[in-house]
Amino acid sequence: MSGAYPRALALTWLAPHLPAPARDDAVAGALAAAAEVDDRKLRVRALSRLLPVLPEHQRVETGAQALDAAEAIAIEPDTVRARREWHGQARANAVAEIAPHLPAALLPRAAAAAAGTAVDPHSDHAAHAMLAVARRARRCLDAQPGAATARTAVLVLRTGLDAQDRRIGLAAITGLAGAIETLAGTSPAAAVVGTAAWWD
Amino acid sequence: MIGVTGPDLSPDRYLTLFGGLDAGLPALAADPQLAGVDDLAPLRTLAAGLAAAGRHRDLRRLLLTGTLGNVWFEAHETHDHVEGFLADVGLARRHAAAETDAALADGGPAPSLVDEVWLGLVAASVHSRRDRASAEVAARLRAAGIGTVDRLARHETPHRVDYWLRRASAEDELYRVQIVAHILPDVPSGDRPALIADTLEYTLAFRPPVPDPDPLADDGNHWRSTAIDYLAPHLDPGQASAALNALATIENPGLHEVFAWSALVPVLPPDRRAEAIARALSAAATIFNAGYRGLALATIAPHLDAAQLQRAVEAAADFDWLHQPDALTPLVPHLPAEHLAGVLAFALGHPFEAPRAALLAALAPRLPDRLLPHALAAAKAMTDPGLRAKALTALVPHLPDTVRAAAVRHALDAAATGPGSARTPTLTGLAAHLPDRLTDRALDIATAIADEQERAAAFAGLAPHLPTRHIDAALAAATAIHDEVHRAHALEALVAHLPADRADQGLATVPTLHSPTLRARVWTALAPHLPAGVRAEILRRAVAAVTAVGDHDWRARAQAALAPTALNRTTGAPDRDPATTGPEHGAPDRDAGTHSPQHDVPSREPGARSPEHGAPDRGPDVRGQEQVVPGTPHRTGGPARPGRRQRTAHRRRALPSPGARPPRTAPARAPP
Numbered sequence: 001m002s003g004a005y006p007r008a009l010a011l012t013w014l015a016p017h018l019p020a021p022a023r024d025d026a027v028a029g030a031l032a033a034a035a036e037v038d039d040r041k042l043r044v045r046a047l048s049r050l051l052p053v054l055p056e057h058q059r060v061e062t063g064a065q066a067l068d069a070a071e072a073i074a075i076e077p078d079t080v081r082a083r084r085e086w087h088g089q090a091r092a093n094a095v096a097e098i099a100p101h102l103p104a105a106l107l108p109r110a111a112a113a114a115a116g117t118a119v120d121p122h123s124d125h126a127a128h129a130m131l132a133v134a135r136r137a138r139r140c141l142d143a144q145p146g147a148a149t150a151r152t153a154v155l156v157l158r159t160g161l162d163a164q165d166r167r168i169g170l171a172a173i174t175g176l177a178g179a180i181e182t183l184a185g186t187s188p189a190a191a192v193v194g195t196a197a198w199w200d
Numbered sequence: 201m202i203g204v205t206g207p208d209l210s211p212d213r214y215l216t217l218f219g220g221l222d223a224g225l226p227a228l229a230a231d232p233q234l235a236g237v238d239d240l241a242p243l244r245t246l247a248a249g250l251a252a253a254g255r256h257r258d259l260r261r262l263l264l265t266g267t268l269g270n271v272w273f274e275a276h277e278t279h280d281h282v283e284g285f286l287a288d289v290g291l292a293r294r295h296a297a298a299e300t301d302a303a304l305a306d307g308g309p310a311p312s313l314v315d316e317v318w319l320g321l322v323a324a325s326v327h328s329r330r331d332r333a334s335a336e337v338a339a340r341l342r343a344a345g346i347g348t349v350d351r352l353a354r355h356e357t358p359h360r361v362d363y364w365l366r367r368a369s370a371e372d373e374l375y376r377v378q379i380v381a382h383i384l385p386d387v388p389s390g391d392r393p394a395l396i397a398d399t400l401e402y403t404l405a406f407r408p409p410v411p412d413p414d415p416l417a418d419d420g421n422h423w424r425s426t427a428i429d430y431l432a433p434h435l436d437p438g439q440a441s442a443a444l445n446a447l448a449t450i451e452n453p454g455l456h457e458v459f460a461w462s463a464l465v466p467v468l469p470p471d472r473r474a475e476a477i478a479r480a481l482s483a484a485a486t487i488f489n490a491g492y493r494g495l496a497l498a499t500i501a502p503h504l505d506a507a508q509l510q511r512a513v514e515a516a517a518d519f520d521w522l523h524q525p526d527a528l529t530p531l532v533p534h535l536p537a538e539h540l541a542g543v544l545a546f547a548l549g550h551p552f553e554a555p556r557a558a559l560l561a562a563l564a565p566r567l568p569d570r571l572l573p574h575a576l577a578a579a580k581a582m583t584d585p586g587l588r589a590k591a592l593t594a595l596v597p598h599l600p601d602t603v604r605a606a607a608v609r610h611a612l613d614a615a616a617t618g619p620g621s622a623r624t625p626t627l628t629g630l631a632a633h634l635p636d637r638l639t640d641r642a643l644d645i646a647t648a649i650a651d652e653q654e655r656a657a658a659f660a661g662l663a664p665h666l667p668t669r670h671i672d673a674a675l676a677a678a679t680a681i682h683d684e685v686h687r688a689h690a691l692e693a694l695v696a697h698l699p700a701d702r703a704d705q706g707l708a709t710v711p712t713l714h715s716p717t718l719r720a721r722v723w724t725a726l727a728p729h730l731p732a733g734v735r736a737e738i739l740r741r742a743v744a745a746v747t748a749v750g751d752h753d754w755r756a757r758a759q760a761a762l763a764p765t766a767l768n769r770t771t772g773a774p775d776r777d778p779a780t781t782g783p784e785h786g787a788p789d790r791d792a793g794t795h796s797p798q799h800d801v802p803s804r805e806p807g808a809r810s811p812e813h814g815a816p817d818r819g820p821d822v823r824g825q826e827q828v829v830p831g832t833p834h835r836t837g838g839p840a841r842p843g844r845r846q847r848t849a850h851r852r853r854a855l856p857s858p859g860a861r862p863p864r865t866a867p868a869r870a871p872p
Contacts, residue, residue, distance in 0.1 A: 150304050154313065158297065161320025164327035169320055180317065185309030188317040194264075195321040 008033035008046040015053050027053060031062065043069045044094040051101035063102045064109075070094035071113050092117035092125035099132035104140040104152045107133055111159035115168055127171040130160050134175020141179045153179045166195075211249040211258075214242040221261055225271050235275035243281045247288035256295050263292055264318050273326070286323055293319045377403060381430035396434050403427040404446050425456035432463035440467040444476055453483040458496040465503050477503045485515035494527035501534035513539060525555030532562035544571055548578050557587040561594035572599060580610055585618035593629035605635050612638060616645050624654045628661030636667060643670055647677045656686035660693035671702055679712050688718035696725040703729045707738075 011030035015023050027050070034046040047066035054062055073091045095114045102110055114129035137156040141149040153176055160172025173180065173188055181187050218234060219227035228234050235242050250259040262272055276285035296315040303310035377399055403424055428443045435443065447453070447460055461480035465473050477500065484496030497512045504512060513535065516527040528543060535543065540563065547559035560575055567575055576599065579591035592611035599607055608630055615626035627642055634642055643666070646658035659678050666674055671694075678690035691713075695706030706726045713719045720741075727735045 147304060147307070154300060154304065154310075157313075158316065158320070161316065161324060164324055166321060166324045169324045173317060173321075180313060183304065183309065184311050184313040186311055186314055188314045191314060191318040191321055195318065195325055 004033045004036035005039070005042045005046055008037065009049060012046070012050045012053055027058075035065070040069045040073045041090055041094055044073075044098060048098040048101055051098065056103075059101075059103045060105055063098065063106045066098045067095075067102075067106060067109060067113060070098060071116075088117045089125040092129040095129040096125075096132040099129070099136045102133075102136055104137070104144070104149050107137050107140065107152050108155040108159065110136075111156040111172070115159050115163040124167060126163070126165070127167040130163070130168045131171040131175045134160065134172045136175075138176050138179040141182070150183055153183065211246050211253065211255070214246050218242075221258060228275055229271045232271075232275045232278035236279055240279055240281060243276055243279060243284050247291055251291050251295065256292070259288075259292050259295075260315060263289055263322070264315070282326060286326060289319050289323045289326075293323070377427040377430055381434065392434075396431065396439070399427075400431055400435065400439055400443065403431065404442065421450045422454070422456040425450070425453075425460040428460040429456070429463045432460065432467060435464075435467050437467060437469040440464050441469060441472055444468060444472060448479070453479070454487060455484075455492045455496050458484045458487075458499055462499045462503065473503075477508070481508055481512065485511065490519045490523035490526035491530075494530040497527070498530035498534060501531060504534075506536070509534065509536060521550070525550065525559055529555070529558050529562045532559070532566065535566070537566075537568075540566055540568070541571060544575065548574065553582050553584050553587045557582065557584075557591045560591040564591075564594040564598050567598070569600070576603065576607065585614040586622035589614035589618050589622045589626040593626045596630060596633050604633060605638075608633055608635065608638060612641055612645060616641075616648075620649055620651055620654060623649050624658045624661065627658045631662050631665045634665060639665075639667055639670060643673060643677075647673075652681050652683045652686045653689075656681055656690035659690040663693040663697050666694075666697070668699060668702070671698065671705065675705055675709060679709055684713055684715060684718060688713055688715075688721055692721050692725045695722055695729075698726070698729055700729050 008030045011026045011033060015026040015030065018026055030046070030050050030053075034043055034050060037043040037046055044066050047062060047069065051059055051062060051066065070091055073087055073094060092114060095110055095117065099107075099110055099114075110133045111130065114126060114133050117126045117129055134156050137149075137153045141153050143149075157172050157176055157180065161169045163169060170192065173192060214237075215221050215225070217227065217237070218225040219229075247259055247262060250256070250262065272288075273282075273285055276282050293316060296312040296319060299312035300310040300316060303312065381399075425447060428447065432440065432443070443460070444464055447457055447464075450457055458480045461476045461483075465476050465480075468476055480496075480500040481504065484493060484500055487493040487496055494516055497516055501509065501512060512531065516531050517524060519527055524546070528546075532543065543559065544563055544567065547556050547563065550556045550559070556578070560579055563575065572595070576592075576595055579588060579595055582588040582591060589611050592607055592614065596604055596607050596611060611626055611630055615623045618626075623645055627646055630642070639662075642662060646655060646662060649655040649658055656678070659674060663674070674694055675691070678687060678694055681687040681690055691706075691709050695703075695709065698706050703726060706722070706729070710719050710722050713722065723738045723741060727739050730738060
């Protein structure tokens with residue numbers, strides 16, 4: 001393993017404590033170092049740590065890079081089922097790791113990535129990833145109420161409900177609990193309780 | 201030209217035929233076969249017809265409200281037309297989504313978003329229902345010769361395979377290979393070669409993702425060797441040769457490699473077996489740890505010829521007197537007969553009782569009659585009661601009848617005064633040889649075991665050999681075990697050996713278990729002893745119980761997150777069916793505590809069971825089971841489709857009433 005990952009982490013940690021010109025250099029160095037990290041899981045981690053430090057205009061591009069890396073974790077077809085499931089869980093963990101730092105514009109894509117990690121129906125990893133994305137969507141809506149963030153929240157919710165796994169749908173509802181009530185003017189609690197009978 | 205007139209496909213004709221939407225389609229609810237009229241035309245056209253007519257509210261009522269969702273789904277399911285139901289739901293979802301988008305674009309509230317949630321969860325539920333069952337119960341059903349339980353029979357093998365594959369930890373690669381080996385007998389024969397080939401390829405190519413700089417760290421070789429050990433019985437000769445080649449490259453072979461070589465021997469081509477045996481023996485003989493060396497030698501021993509076996513004995517004896525027993529004991533079952541007297545003499549002369557007891561226990565099945573009295577005398581003379589019980593228990597099955605009963609009594613006495621850990625193996629080992637007059641004493645000793653897991657295991661061991669007169673006491677003692685898992689273990693074993701005329705007593709113990717899975721275990725153990733009609737009902741309950749375990753945790757989280765609104769609704773809008781406030785809708789699963797604190801505690805509604813009681817109760821299971829006694833058909837179990845009727849009744853009770861959708865003007869209330 002090269003030193004790119006620890007270099008990226010160190011520069012990320014230093015950046016907020018540096019004066020402006022040096023801070024920009026540190027952020028640029030951290031971005032460059034993160035791009036050099038070969039291991040995609042570690043690259044996702046480096047980029048997710050870096051996202052909160054970045055200025056607003058850089059977050060979409062860097063967040064997209066992090067999502068690229070998360071979605072590319074062992075994406076190539078794998079003939080061994082156990083390995084496919086393992087990689088699916090690794091992708092889910094990566095999405096959950098970056099979700100809290102993503103800008104709203106990337107959340108629908110993150111939700112699709114989370115739902116797409118449901119390789120293993122007996123694992124909760126995809127639901128946890130969806131929960132992280134949905135919570136982020138709710139926070140974006142709380143911070144910046146408006147049509148765009150509302151649309152984002154609805155898209156995240158629909159992606160969760162489309163996942164054909166109740167847990168992922170419920171995770172999306174859980175993460176967006178307050179937002180759904182705000183947007184709909186009523187609570188989805190009856191739906192959660194009522195459809196329990198479908199499962200039972 | 202002759203005009204051809206088809207059936208009237210208008211939605212209202214079918215809705216009227218089914219008893220009317222306002223009334224809840226009672227005719228269809230009573231007889232889902234009714235939907236099969238006109239070559240399934242209602243199932244194919246009714247929802248689409250409503251949508252085409254712009255009657256989206258009626259479509260929503262058809263799919264969601266009250267009992268209608270269940271009735272419509274049941275109709276589709278009855279005719280194996282679930283895809284059609286999903287298409288109907290998709291139709292309604294698209295309309296709701298369009299309404300939501302329009303409302304949000306206008307800046308107003310979008311109540312149709314809740315419809316999207318309803319419909320999305322219904323669709324997800326239908327998908328999820330297809331893929332759940334308990335492998336354990338399936339295996340038990342199969343072992344009991346009962347493999348025709350509704351849907352479970354259709355999905356038994358895939359579920360078993362999926363369950364184990366998916367249970368594997370993502371980080372533990374070895375566990376995954378182990379699981380593949382475990383489930384291979386259940387994989388359809390056509391898929392088996394590919395799965396074996398894939399897994400072997402993966403095993404042989406495996407390298408740890410991040411090399412450990414520690415030169416002493418496992419570089420993946422031991423992992424690979426153990427994986428080969430698991431896979432070996434399923435390999436063909438060519439694959440076994442490839443595995444042998446991979447093992448040959450390991451520089452410092454040890455116990456793991458000996459296991460792998462030994463497992464490969466039976467499946468290797470004949471001309472390569474000698475190589476594997478020689479490598480295994482050579483590696484085993486140089487293992488430094490005495491216990492491991494003995495284990496390794498014992499593993500390869502069945503494949504050794506006389507000269508090699510002599511070398512193995514020498515390797516096991518190549519320790520000082522303190523460590524020799526560790527190496528010799530595992531090898532005892534494979535020792536040439538001429539060595540037995542010498543090993544017995546070594547055991548009797550050993551100054552420590554623990555290795556002496558271990559050697560005696562290992563020697564017991566192999567000792568000739570002339571040596572047994574010496575071994576018995578040595579066992580009786582031990583001062584440590586636990587070790588005395590261990591040695592005597594091992595000797596009892598091989599003793600002549602004239603002395604066996606006395607030896608059993610000595611062993612029971614020793615167990616009663618020895619440590620608790622000695623009692624269960626003693627009782628289990630003696631169970632098949634207990635004279636009738638000593639069964640009371642054995643049951644007393646089992647009942648007095650403090651550790652509940654050990655106590656349950658003792659009951660399980662005694663169960664097959666207990667006389668009928670002890671059934672009441674044994675069931676009562678097992679029911680008194682506080683821990684539910686251990687209680688189920690004991691009950692499962694006891695009910696499995698009940699005579700048919702006492703099966704009702706076994707059924708009566710089931711309500712003491714709260715976990716659906718544990719209940720299912722006891723039910724399936726009991727099932728073979730029940731009359732056919734009751735057995736079918738009990739097995740349906742078992743299947744329903746285990747398949748119901750699934751999304752409780754996530755449901756509880758969602759309900760917890762939505763709790764503030766739920767509080768508003770319970771105080772401001774009396775629209776909730778009391779049936780939905782039952783414990784099945786609020787309590788978390790046992791493992792809920794493993795999640796983040798803010799999602800740990802779902803709303804504790806009145807009547808909800810406390811979390812320490814495990815999985816949420818399934819209402820009808822508990823309410824109904826006491827009505828089931830052998831020879832008496834369950835009152836909800838009609839002769840045609842009893843399971844379906846019961847499930848439908850459950851869903852009707854659980855679903856909100858048709859007016860359940862919360863009013864949009866519900867008074868606001870600050871979250872607690």
